[in-house]
Amino acid sequence: MSWMSGFSIAELGHYALVLALALSLIQSTVPLWGASARDNRLMRVGTVSTLIGFLYVTFAFGALTVAYINSDFSVANVWENSHSAKPLLFKISGVWGNHEGSMMLWVLILSLFGALVAAFGGNLPVTLKARVLAVQGWVATAFLLFILTTSNPFLRLTPAPGEGRDLNPILQDVGLAIHPPLLYLGYVGFSIVFSFAAAALIEGRVDAAWARWVRPWTLMAWIFLTLGIAMGSYWAYYELGWGGWWFWDPVENASFMPWLAGTALLHSAIVMEKRGALKIWTILLAILTFSLSLLGTFLVRSGVLTSVHAFATDPTRGVFILAILVLFIGGSLALFAWRAPELKQGGLFAPISREGALLYNNLFLVAATATVFAGTLYPLVLEALTKDKISVGAPFYNITFAPLMVPLLLAVPFGPMLAWKRGDLAAAAQRLLFAMVLAVVALVATLIIEGVQHPLAPLGIGLGIWLIAGAANEIIDRSGIGRMPLKTSWARFTGMPRTAFATALAHAGLGVTVIGIVATTTYQTETIVSVKPGESLETGGYTLTYQDSVPHTENNYREELYRFVVSRDGEALLAIAPAKRFYSTRQMSTTEAAIKTFWFSQLYVSIGDQHDDGSLTVRAYYKPLVTFIWLGAVLMAIGGTVSLSDRRFRIGVAKPARAKRLQEAKA
């Protein structure tokens, strides 16, 4: 009786969501009470309610997923966004390809992080853990209320329609299956860092240990956000058919701002952990990072970007999220203003020192975040106030964001070379000689090969090499390779903490991304021409010969494949077939670009209009080193993962010590 199970599953999901709300109310209050009364049983209620709440949210999410898999069109959300002929993967990814479903994913990840702390936070002081879970519970309560009152995905339709309206074809892609979950694991993951900050403020005590507990969570969220943003960029690049990989679109900025602030947080937490300094600043950054995640959620989910006008006419959702935003940002900043002055400051340091370098990093990252913030919100504010419509695009960010990045990137290799407390800049520069020489060589080589018509590009390439070589330089220098006998340097190499390799990997990744961005933006070639069968076009040294076009039909779309042969120096290399797809349910067509990777560069071909005489408009790009953009991000994420594996940060690291003490006590 699939109809019966279809009938009940959505209601069960809805019911589970209501129960999750009830549990989150318990989670929000009881452990707080327990922490102030020092009552272990009450505090344990927080752990249990968090874990069970997570199970209920997971069940609700599962129920919605089942409705999608079964194509249960009596559920309005499924009818609006799915189709029975869609492949299974896209039925599942369609769950979060719409407003209601993506809010469900949001809450699922929020409660996942709460549950992780509840399950693995055994090494935290009990009162801190209880308060962290309570704050996490507040956020969960707010968003569960939001879903249940304004965005319920379980609403029914009677009579049930026979067929669904299908998912927007642009979203029917593996990219959608991976990108939003990664992105949400990142920016919703910062909620736990926020909860830690608020809990510490309530507790009135912040120390180096706090930084050590928070760092793995920050790292985890940051790794996912880095991958999520990179994935989104690559998805837009291949799916939208015109080879752009970053648009400074408000939706992108919504996830980029928490990334910038989260990167700053990652660095300031190091200072706090090692030297006990920058406590207040780190707490503030933790609050700001998640506040920017909330702002991003507001921008994307309130409809304010789609139309300021629509926001004004149907403001329920927007106003609700705005209220959440004001409540949490305002509340946490008020808590900060009230409690932060009581926190003891520690750790003096000279301006030229490791601490100073990390602070310099923070300063520029925060300033850069501010420029993105201004560019994203100014058009909205202006339109609301004056009805003038403007767009802020790449030219704005080239003038504001880019100049702030240059001094930051130049300084990156110096950071790890400086000693704590008081560093020696001249000595650091001397040790970085190898990297400097390589950077200058790269600069000159680019100038010689590519000429002087783009004077900034060789500087950019040099900067990228400076970052990569600087990272390698640090490892070589610390292990003494070349200065010491091989055996000694090998011992030093293997003895280095993993965080040293993590730093080097992440910084080198940044350099790789910079090179990719500079090379693609400056040296790509673009060819737009009309060709008839048998005719050729040329781009980046490759010749593309148009053969013919063949139709092809799938379950929910039909497409025309345009076949080309790619050759170089008269030698045929391979065949490609960019396509035009037509999705009949939504009456929408999409362009499927053909992309071929040669080493790290790509040939990118997409199809325009077909004319009556059989000729075809083709847009072909050669994008040198374009894959570096995303490979660099992957390197950064690997760096983060290596850092996460460092012994210092392993969750539960305090346990063996405690067990040992217990044993000693028994003996």
Place this chain on the structure above:
Amino acid sequence: MTRKQRRLSLIAGAGLVLASALGLVAYALNDQIVFFYAPSELAEKNIAPGSRIRLGGLVAEGSVKREKDGEVFFSITDTAQVVPVMYRGILPDLFREGQGVVAEGRMEPDGSFHADSVLAKHDENYMPREVADSLKSQGLWKHNQETATQ
């Protein structure tokens, strides 16, 4: 340096970076932003040739003419005014006569518009939001259009 001096130099440094960020933003907002106009607004405001703008409206029925070399001529209208547009490149998948579109480029001295990009990104109603807003404000927004895709 004493603790106080250090703190002062830190605040001065931070202030300097933030002030320059602010200066850059102010300069860029003055210079690098692009205003959006509907054809009627364009006629009213008398935009100087050469200034960069975004022009949005419906693609006029029967106006699209594609040349072999990839050049496309069409007109953008909000039914009150019509602006002829020249564009070279590949049009977005959803470009059609009668559809909403946003073109970015410069006005020519002869009153035509030279577009260097035609917007390919659409919201879930497949209508650039500026166009939807300006159609709504002129009462041209068809209600069924809105509900059909909700």
